[in-house]
Structures are given as structure tokens and as C-alpha cells.
Amino acid sequence: MSHDHESAGRGRLDRRRFLTTAALGGATIVGATALGGIDADAAFAAPMPSLDPAISKSAFAEGRITAINGSVLEVAGSYGDQHLIQLTNATSVWKLRPTTAEEIKVGDGLYARGVDMPDGTIAADAVWVNIVNLFCTVQGIAKDRLHLTHGNNHAVVGRIVAETTTASYLGGALTSDLSRVRIGQSAQVLGAWRPDDDTVDIARVTVGH
Amino acid sequence: MISVLTSLAPLLCGGLLAVTGAAKLFGRRTAQLAANTVLVRVLGNGHRATAALRTVGAAEVLIAAALLAAPEAAAPGVATALLGAGFTGYLAYARATAPESSCGCSARDEGPIGWRSFTRAGLVVLGGLAAVAADRTWWSRIDGDPLPSAVVVVVAAAVLLALSSDLDQRWLVPLRKLRLRLFGTPLGRPPRGGDARVPxxxxxxxxxxxxxxxxxxxxxxxxxxxxxxxxxxxxxxxxxxxxxxxxxxxxxxxxxxxxxxxxxxxxxxxxxxxxxxxxxxxxxxxxxxxxxxxxxxxxxx
Structure with missing residues (x-):
């Protein structure tokens, strides 16, 4: 068992080594742009006409996972619709951080973007599990959590996850320094909801915007 | 002190139930509140959940009136303890089946069900049992021992306020701010010298x-x-x-x-x-x- 793990780990390292060499051999492009990305919070971004004609064929699904059959997720949509989401080797999985399909559990919420297949499934390019995006007010700060309220004074506990939770102040770069969050501030919290105890693991808290 | 507490229990429980009951019975936001509770799923729709919440509010007001008017009778105390036990059971059920639902216990409480809700329901049970054991009416007790009675009422009111999230904005948030100002933020700063890893x-x-x-x-x-x-x-x-x-x-x-x-x-x-x-x-x-x-x-x- 451990031997398998070791060889799997070594295989992964070898592959990363190979990909590093390939990455560093690539073309260098210098410069910045104001165009956004397709990562985590982009799951909520307004649809933007894509430069790629293929992207306009993208399918989108959201809901709660009711069953997992191998690499197919059965998803009950919020409006009574049903989706079958096919995961592939090329599918990115986000659950608080980039992770693997093993982390997905029945009962989790999901947003998925992919391509409609002829058999009615959606071949997912990217899935975001339990992702939430809340506009809150900071009501309290403790060592491992932020007490927040959102909407109609609804209390939410935001957990601070070591080496994962980041903060952005006044539009600055994301940093692991959370010490500048203040009580009373408005904050946008991007994180992963935990169905077990109804708290939110914070991926990113944006204040002073 | 114990006898002061038992004889004042009808006053304290009556006061608490009158406030929470009236808020449920007459509150304009009861329907909105009911929509977030587990009652909707149990009873099938929001109208029934609202009616149930208002009925509970009416029961609370009736029991409160009985407690305040006839503090030496056993029945209001027993009813209070049963009501508290019912609250505890309801909270346990809601917590187990729909932890994200609101408790609906007091009119403005929208937070998820936590230790405060359970403690409050437990105190209603204890208060009811104490009211059964009351040997004097609360007004004669206040008349006889004004100072101990005042202390008990003030402490009990403070405990009940601390157990309710309705007034957190008034006392808890300023207290937390003060603590941060005195002791600094509990969230660690990265080491000085720019050694922090870029996330x-x-x-x-x-x-x-x-x-x-x-x-x-x-x-x-x-x-x-x-x-x-x-x-x-x-x-x-x-x-x-x-x-x-x-x-x-x-x-x-x-x-x-x-x-x-x-x-x-x-x-x-x-x-x-x-x-x-x-x-x-x-x-x-x-x-x-x-x-x-x-x-x-x-x-x-």
C-alpha cells in the first residue's frame, strides 16, 4: 500500500519535473491587462463574450450533488432540473483550493462549467464545490474565525484556514496577512460552505473596496 | 438566596415568555421568520409554519400571564417546564435535520441554532421547575428582601440578554472592538522582513x-x-x-x-x-x- 503511494508520489514528482522543464521552455509574454480570469470567483462573474467561439457553447450547471457514480455526478438543480456531470482527467476541481475529485461528497453544492455531450451529460471543464460569495459585515474576530453577518442580519461563521485563507485590502494583492481586518468593515467573502456545521471556510476576504 | 431565586422565578420566566411570546404573536416579521425555520418542512408550507409560530407565541403569553398572576400555583410552573422541554426537543430536531435553519425562538433572532438557543430553552425548563418550588409570591418577596431581589433580577436580565443575539450590536460588538484595541488582533501577522510566502x-x-x-x-x-x-x-x-x-x-x-x-x-x-x-x-x-x-x-x- 505504502509502496503504491510512494511510487504514485514519485510518478507525480517526475511528471511535475517534466512539466516544469516544458513550462520554463515556453515563450515569455510580458505585460498586464484588465481582463479577468476564469478562476474561483469567476464562477459568479457576469457572462462575457468570449474570444473563443468554442466557449460560447459552454454549458453551465448548479445544484446539490445527490449521487456519485464513478466519475459522474448526479446533480439536482435549484429549479427542479437534473444534470449529469461527467468529470475527466482534464476537469479542474475547486473546493476551497484546487483539489481532486475524491474530495467531492454527496450533499455538496456545485457549480460546473463544461460542454454539452450528445448523451445528455455535461463534460465538465471546471467544477467549484460548495463555493459561496457573500457580502458581509465583520462582527467579530477570533484566532480561527471571523464572525460575520450578511443580508438581513443573518449570522455566519467564517473559518480561517491556515495557509489557505487570504485577504485583499484596498484592491491590493492577495496576502496571507489577515491582521488588517477590522470589526465593522464591509467584506466580500469567497469561500467553501461546510454542509456539516453550516460555516464557511474562507478562501479570500476582500475589504476596503 | 435559593429561596429568593425560586420565588422570583415566576417573575423572570413570565417576563421572558411575555416578551418572546408577544413578539411571535404580534410581530410583523413572524411570517418571514417562520419561513426560515424547520417548521416549514414539517408542516408543509409557510402559512402553517407562521400559524404554528403564532400559536406558540399565544401559549407563551398565556403561561406568562398565569405565572405573573398566580405565582404560587403549581400549574403555570409545570406548563413552563413542559414548554421549555418542548423547545429543547424542537431545537434538537431542527439542529439534527436542518442545521442551517433559524430557530425562530425570539422575534429577531435569525442566526443558526447554537448553544445560546439550547441554553435559553434549558433555562426555561429550570425556571419552570423553580417556579413550582416557589414558596412566596414574587411581589411579597420583593417587598420583604428588596436588595437581594434587585440583584437577582439584574443578574438574570443580564444572562438572558447575553443569551439573545438580538442586542449583540449594542454590547457584544463594542466589547469585541475594545478587546481588539487593548490586546491587538488575534490574527497573526507574517514575520517582518518580507519573508511571507506569496499565496x-x-x-x-x-x-x-x-x-x-x-x-x-x-x-x-x-x-x-x-x-x-x-x-x-x-x-x-x-x-x-x-x-x-x-x-x-x-x-x-x-x-x-x-x-x-x-x-x-x-x-x-x-x-x-x-x-x-x-x-x-x-x-x-x-x-x-x-x-x-x-x-x-x-x-x-
Whole structure:
């Protein structure tokens, strides 16, 4: 068992080594742009006409996972619709951080973007599990959590996850320094909801915007 | 002191139940509150849940009136203890089956069910039992021992306020602010000297604002799949589809950035981009991947 793990780990390292060499051999492009990305919070971004004609064929699904059959997720949509989401080797999985399909559990919420297949499934390019995006007010700060309220004074506990939770102040770069969050501030919290105890693991808290 | 507490229990329980009961019975937001409770699922719809919540409120008001008017009778105390036991059971059921639901205990309490709700329900049970044991009416007790009675009432009111989230804004938030001012933030600062590691999210943020990202975006299909650090570089792996004359093939899109660069210190980041065929593992020449600059729209006026 451990031997398998070791060889799997070594295989992964070898592959990363190979990909590093390939990455560093690539073309260098210098410069910045104001165009956004397709990562985590982009799951909520307004649809933007894509430069790629293929992207306009993208399918989108959201809901709660009711069953997992191998690499197919059965998803009950919020409006009574049903989706079958096919995961592939090329599918990115986000659950608080980039992770693997093993982390997905029945009962989790999901947003998925992919391509409609002829058999009615959606071949997912990217899935975001339990992702939430809340506009809150900071009501309290403790060592491992932020007490927040959102909407109609609804209390939410935001957990601070070591080496994962980041903060952005006044539009600055994301940093692991959370010490500048203040009580009373408005904050946008991007994180992963935990169905077990109804708290939110914070991926990113944006204040002073 | 115990006998002061038992004889004042009808007053304290009566006061609490009168406030929470009246708020449920007459509150304008009862319907809104009921919609967030587990009652909706149990009773089938929001109207029934609202009616149930108002009925409970009416029962609370009746029991409160009985407690206040006939403090020496056993029946109101027993009814209070039963009501408290019912609350505890309801909370346990709601917590087990729908932890995200609101408790609906007091008119403005919208938080999820937590230890405060359970403690309050437990205190209603204890208060009811204490009221059964009352040997004097609360008004004769206040008349006889004004000072101990005042202490008990003030302490009990403080405990009940602390157990309700309705007034947190008034006392808890200022208290937390004061604690932060006195003792500083409990959240650790990174070590001085800029030794803090740049979080992966910051590298992704930098990448997504780069020209390299814009150039590669027609190829990229996934979100961030994997990342690792190697010799001062941070490698970010995405997957995508590359189309050329030979057709479409699955590819890995790799970006290499300076490990320490963020949008703060690298306004024009240098990003290495490469596309590797996922099956043959051959690098694909992407020399012609040129950024498509979006035309700047004319400003009005």
C-alpha cells in the first residue's frame, strides 16, 4: 500500500519535473491587462463574450450533488432540473483550493462549467464545490474565525484556514496577512460552505473596496 | 438566596415568555421568520409554519400571564417546564435535520441554532421547575428582601440578554472592538522582513491580469488544476483544447511566474507560457499565441 503511494508520489514528482522543464521552455509574454480570469470567483462573474467561439457553447450547471457514480455526478438543480456531470482527467476541481475529485461528497453544492455531450451529460471543464460569495459585515474576530453577518442580519461563521485563507485590502494583492481586518468593515467573502456545521471556510476576504 | 431565586422565578420566566411570546404573536416579521425555520418542512408550507409560530407565541403569553398572576400555583410552573422541554426537543430536531435553519425562538433572532438557543430553552425548563418550588409570591418577596431581589433580577436580565443575539450590536460588538484595541488582533501577522510566502491565490490573480493569460485564454478551458514551486518559479497548470490543422487535441497549459511576484510588485509581469500535448507530451509551438488586445471603448462626453 505504502509502496503504491510512494511510487504514485514519485510518478507525480517526475511528471511535475517534466512539466516544469516544458513550462520554463515556453515563450515569455510580458505585460498586464484588465481582463479577468476564469478562476474561483469567476464562477459568479457576469457572462462575457468570449474570444473563443468554442466557449460560447459552454454549458453551465448548479445544484446539490445527490449521487456519485464513478466519475459522474448526479446533480439536482435549484429549479427542479437534473444534470449529469461527467468529470475527466482534464476537469479542474475547486473546493476551497484546487483539489481532486475524491474530495467531492454527496450533499455538496456545485457549480460546473463544461460542454454539452450528445448523451445528455455535461463534460465538465471546471467544477467549484460548495463555493459561496457573500457580502458581509465583520462582527467579530477570533484566532480561527471571523464572525460575520450578511443580508438581513443573518449570522455566519467564517473559518480561517491556515495557509489557505487570504485577504485583499484596498484592491491590493492577495496576502496571507489577515491582521488588517477590522470589526465593522464591509467584506466580500469567497469561500467553501461546510454542509456539516453550516460555516464557511474562507478562501479570500476582500475589504476596503 | 435559593429561596429568593425560586420565588422570583415566576417573575423572570413570565417576563421572558411575555416578551418572546408577544413578539411571535404580534410581530410583523413572524411570517418571514417562520419561513426560515424547520417548521416549514414539517408542516408543509409557510402559512402553517407562521400559524404554528403564532400559536406558540399565544401559549407563551398565556403561561406568562398565569405565572405573573398566580405565582404560587403549581400549574403555570409545570406548563413552563413542559414548554421549555418542548423547545429543547424542537431545537434538537431542527439542529439534527436542518442545521442551517433559524430557530425562530425570539422575534429577531435569525442566526443558526447554537448553544445560546439550547441554553435559553434549558433555562426555561429550570425556571419552570423553580417556579413550582416557589414558596412566596414574587411581589411579597420583593417587598420583604428588596436588595437581594434587585440583584437577582439584574443578574438574570443580564444572562438572558447575553443569551439573545438580538442586542449583540449594542454590547457584544463594542466589547469585541475594545478587546481588539487593548490586546491587538488575534490574527497573526507574517514575520517582518518580507519573508511571507506569496499565496498561490495571489499568483493566480497576477496571472489572470497578465497579457500572457489573455493570449492563452482561447486555449484554456479549466480553472487552476495543479500548482507547485520549483527553483524560484511557481508553475500553474491548466488544461485546455488546442486546435490547429491537425484538429483539436487536449493539452496542458503551463504558466511559470516569479515565485515572489504579485500585482503589487509586478505591474507588468513576465510569464512563461507553454502548451503541452496531453497524450503525446510533446510541447506545441505557441509562438503565434499573440494577445488579442480589446479595443478601448470611447468614453461618453
Amino acid at each position: 498561490v491565490a495571489a499568483s493566480v490573480e497576477l496571472l489572470e491580469n497578465s497579457l500572457a493569460w489573455q493570449a492563452a485564454s482561447p486555449v484554456v478551458r479549466s480553472a487552476l488544476l495543479d500548482h507547485w514551486d520549483d527553483e524560484g518559479w511557481r508553475i500553474l497548470r491548466f488544461t485546455g483544447v488546442y486546435e490547429d490543422k491537425r484538429g483539436a487535441r487536449p493539452v496542458n497549459v503551463l504558466f511559470a511566474l516569479d515565485l515572489t511576484a504579485t500585482i503589487d510588485n509586478a505591474p507588468a509581469p513576465a510569464v512563461r507560457v507553454s502548451v503541452v500535448d496531453d497524450i503525446t507530451e510533446e510541447p506545441i509551438d505557441v509562438g503565434h499565441l499573440t494577445p488579442v488586445l480589446r479595443p478601448v471603448l470611447p468614453l461618453a462626453g
